[in-house]
Amino acid sequence: DTGxxxxxxxxxxxxxxxxxxxxxxxxxHNRLYWYRQTLGQGPEFLTYFQNEAQLEKSRLLSDRFSAxxxxxxxxxxxxxxxxxGDSAMYLCAxxxxxxxxxxxQHFGDGTRLSIL
Amino acid sequence: AQSVTQxxxxxxxxxxxxxxxRCNYSSSVPPYLFWYVQYPNQGLQLLLKYxxxxxxxxxxxxxxxxxxxxxxxxxxxKPSAHMSDxxxxxxxxxxxxxxxxxxxFGKGTKLSVKP
Numbered sequence: 001d002t003g004x005x006x007x008x009x010x011x012x013x014x015x016x017x018x019x020x021x022x023x024x025x026x027x028x029h030n031r032l033y034w035y036r037q038t039l040g041q042g043p044e045f046l047t048y049f050q051n052e053a054q055l056e057k058s059r060l061l062s063d064r065f066s067a068x069x070x071x072x073x074x075x076x077x078x079x080x081x082x083x084x085g086d087s088a089m090y091l092c093a094x095x096x097x098x099x100x101x102x103x104x105q106h107f108g109d110g111t112r113l114s115i116l
Numbered sequence: 117a118q119s120v121t122q123x124x125x126x127x128x129x130x131x132x133x134x135x136x137x138r139c140n141y142s143s144s145v146p147p148y149l150f151w152y153v154q155y156p157n158q159g160l161q162l163l164l165k166y167x168x169x170x171x172x173x174x175x176x177x178x179x180x181x182x183x184x185x186x187x188x189x190x191x192x193x194k195p196s197a198h199m200s201d202x203x204x205x206x207x208x209x210x211x212x213x214x215x216x217x218x219x220x221f222g223k224g225t226k227l228s229v230k231p
Contacts, residue, residue: 004159006159033218033219035219040125040223040224041223041224042120042206042208042221042222042223042224043160043206043219043221044221045218045219045220048218056218091159091160093160102148102165102167102168102210104150104162104165105162105219106162107152107159107161108159109158109159110158110159112157
């Protein structure tokens with residue numbers, strides 16, 4: 001168990017630029033989640049994959065956000081035309097299958113995005 | 117709609133004292149409940165989980181939590197605080213048949229431990 005890996009750890013970019021983050025889940029986990037955490041808040045759900053299928057997207061995920069999980073392995077989260085309000089920590093988590101909701105999610109260390 | 121309320125955004129205890137972090141949930145169906153800890157600039161680490169088995173749940177580092185359905189609570193306790201326990205703690209809920217198991221988090225409680 002090598003844990004969930006996220007890259008990069010930090011990203012600084014100018015407003016209007018596109019950014020892409022990568023998440024490598026624990027190898028045997030078929031579920032992968034993306035969350036966003038702003039200062040002083042708990043993580044907020046963004047989107048979820050079961051294998052390669054994106055099964056749910058939060059209303060927080062505007063059309064500037066897109067996520068993929070090709071071949072059900074790693075995942076990428078892309079933000080186009082970044083805005084100041086996108087500054088946050090982006091967390092990835094993975095879990096095993098099973099009865100919905102009862103499997104603990106294992107989190108990576110996150111990617112901190114700062115928009116200048 | 118499911119939600120989580122953590123009472124107290126900041127709790128301060130002395131080293132060796134009891135730690136009590138409060139969590140109340142709102143759910144129309146039986147919940148699954150989790151406590152996570154987050155150290156600065158790191159992700160979340162699972163402390164313990166309640167998934168409808170024993171109501172008293174033991175986790176890592178001597179933390180435990182008790183599920184009380186009548187009070188809709190899942191408070192986190194530790195008998196004796198260590199300096200290394202200083203971190204932010206998050207309570208989270210998910211539920212069977214809900215949004216594919218995504219977690220709903222509280223706003224967190226920052227624990228400070230005084231020497």
